[in-house]
Amino acid sequence: MTKNLAIYTRSLTKQFDRHTAVNNLDLEIAEGEVYGLIGPNGAGKTTLIRMLAAAEEPSNGEIFINGDRLLRDKSNPTLKRRLGYLPDDYPLYDELTVWDYLDYFARLYHLREPYRTQRLHEVIELIQLENKRNSVISTLSRGMKQRLCLARTIIHEPIVLLLDEPVSGLDPIARMQFREIIKALQEAGMTILISSHVLTDLAELCTSVGIMELGFLVESASLQDIYGRLAHQQIVISTLGNLEELKKELRNNSLVEELEVLSTTNSIRVNFSGKEEDSAELLRSLVGAGIPLSNFQCTQEDLESIFLNLGHKQAS
Incomplete structure (x- = not known):
């Protein structure tokens, strides 16, 4: 395994009773990439992302993040703190303000002052919610709420960001705003894995693409190579x-x-x-x-x- 791989899996498998959700999957994602994960419902995308986020225990195989093996036990808490994971159904606390919500998660990640306040300002500016920092979350639009969820995911400056259907249900303007934020995060050096059914967004964002079918990774290559071979x-x-x-x-x-x-x-x-x-x-x-x-x-x-x-x- 080369040292510049942000994500590397070997024979990664997840079995649920008689159903194999992820089947003997070998995945390599280089540092600094935006990697798009494509596949129909039931292909195993969410299960794969949950295993990469240490939210699901693999039935077999190994996961390495930036060269270190990822385990669900307490052996590598520092590594887990360097992951950012946004599931497709993450709940919000509607009664909190934008600032209080992000401050709550910053404290959970043990961010200390004065860095915590500095980081809150940075993230709120990045997600373009400066004028909403004191607004109650229940008053925000769907697109604003989704950007707020992303802010919560990056508040602790993860090295790897895992996004499961982050633009689901968003209108074109909200998707465009979300894409711009993802591009800024990549420019800052973050490695991003993103699954989506909106393939036009992935084509604009991604450097590489993986295609899953029935738990198998049937294609994994740079976007340029995919176009050259298959288009x-x-x-x-x-x-x-x-x-x-x-x-x-x-x-x-x-x-x-x-x-x-x-x-x-x-x-x-x-x-x-x-x-x-x-x-x-x-x-x-x-x-x-x-x-x-x-x-x-x-x-x-x-x-x-x-x-x-x-x-x-x-x-x-």
Whole structure:
């Protein structure tokens, strides 16, 4: 095991009666990464995160955080204090103010004055709740409450942050605010593992991605590598002429894998297995065949499409 791994697991397994929630999982996350964990409900994501947070005892296997073995007993309390864990259903104390809530947790982590007050100001500024510091939690919006939960999770400056569905139920503006905070935490040197069903957020945030299916880690790689290996090129082609003629020409090209007619415009979207020079050749061939093109736009499949395609392959 290399020293620069923030999270390392070996043969990590969790069995519940006859159900194996996490199956012989080897995970490596480098220091300073934002690692996105993807998978359908029941894939084992929450169980994995709970084991990494020392909230769940593994049935088998080992966990190392920054090179030190993580155990649920009292052998490494200092290591546990360097973890930040935000479950997907963390309760708030609605009758407290924002300041009192964070001060309560700062005291639980034994933060002493004058550092405690300094840290409270830093975190409240980071989560953009300076003007709400004296507000009662029950009066906050859902997005504000979620940012407050994150603040509670980072008040003690953890080295590893574990976030389980932190943007669930948030509107686009609240998700954007949450993303900006995560980016700031990464820039400060924190290693972050985040699970989410909002794959557009993960694609914007993450340096690496792991995909879980039925307790197995079926993919784990940098986002760049995932795109390079698994993403199809997609091309949207519009014509001023007959759509059937365009379809006929496209079917003559062996690199065109799938066709989808876009009903709102006189356009076709194709999955294309070729490289950039191949798509340029496709464009030349269509023009040479006399197809009156009005649009030829190349894009790359997004993370959600990759995940769905991978799921179909696993099922088949």
